[in-house]
Amino acid sequence: MAVPLPLAVFLAALLGSAPDFALAANPLSVVTSNTVLADLVANVGGDKVRVRSLAPAGTDPHTFQPTPDSIRTLSQARVAFFNGSGLEEWWDKTIHSVKKPDVPVIELSKGLATIRMPGHSPDGQSHAEGQDPHVWLDPNLVKAYVDKIRDALSQADGANSGFYADRAKTYQVKLDELDAWIRTEVEKIPIARRKIVTFHDAFQYFAHRYGLAVKGFVVVSPGKEPSAKALAELTRRIKEERIPAVFAEADFNAKLLEVLAKDAGVKVVTNLYDGSLSSGPPADTYINMLRHNVTQTVNALR
């Protein structure tokens, strides 16, 4: 018996053999470099987009290694978003290997990455880029990411531009609420204790927005190990400046920071998120990630 085509499609969907990512004109196929950006796109695009992240949850966006599957996914995108400002060391090479000049590729941090990375990590290693790419950890700046996402989706899919505009506005209101909530939380920390030392130097934009001082970090970028001398110097500074706690991300091996905290006799928090969401709680969306980070930070500092 021949099954009518619409039913066949329906059955295929039911059985989980979704049509090829590329073949779906609607929803719009969108690819992002990491899961944080995928969540932002999903908030703007709703059911009109199908978004996929190249780096999966729990993967460091600096040093992710694209697979043949990443290339295939990217080759099917109708719009691609990356953070840029030097975050994704693998991005340019990956995009060039796909060679689709008609697909818009949007650098979301462009024009927003105003903080300079320190010229060197504590052990004097130079950093390839002078810009600090971790712009998205300031939700107020993420509102500008959302504008860019709305514009790019509207450009690629003009029929739904009103839909994207409405959703972008709704999400930006949530970001304003998040921003206000973070301010009231940070106010619970005595002013003299509003200072942090982090494992990797990712929290400058966040700290700048909410009046925290970043007093040091272990590595300028993941994968660059500091010297014993640099660590001893950082330990001395933590004691001298009376830093209440040191912070690391769940996705990195933060052994060094734990040793450092023990030597300095301070609290250590090892479950923050920045460049990747978690696949379940506590950081499964951008907003949940910031709420989680802030709760951890305020509890350790107050």
Ligand SMILES: [Zn+2]
């Ligand atoms: Zn980073």
